[in-house]
């Protein structure tokens with residue numbers, strides 16, 4: 097069992113293009129998000145810090 101087997105999921109925020117590993121994802125209501133901003137629905141309309149990602153609520 098030496099192979100890397102990290103399950104990658106796309107952030108559940110609809111506008112977010114980020115992909116995160118399930119281990120590191122922020123989980124809210126069984127959805128996986130890349131960061132707290134996405135998980136909270138961008139209450140301050142802050143984007144996540146990831147390059148190329150335009151999501152900001």
Ligand SMILES: [Zn+2]
Pocket residue numbers: 107112113114130144145146149150151
């Ligand atoms: Zn993002």
Ligand SMILES: [Zn+2]
Pocket residue numbers: 107108109112113114129130131134144151
């Ligand atoms: Zn995200």
Ligand SMILES: [Zn+2]
Pocket residue numbers: 109110111112133134138144151152153
């Ligand atoms: Zn987002």
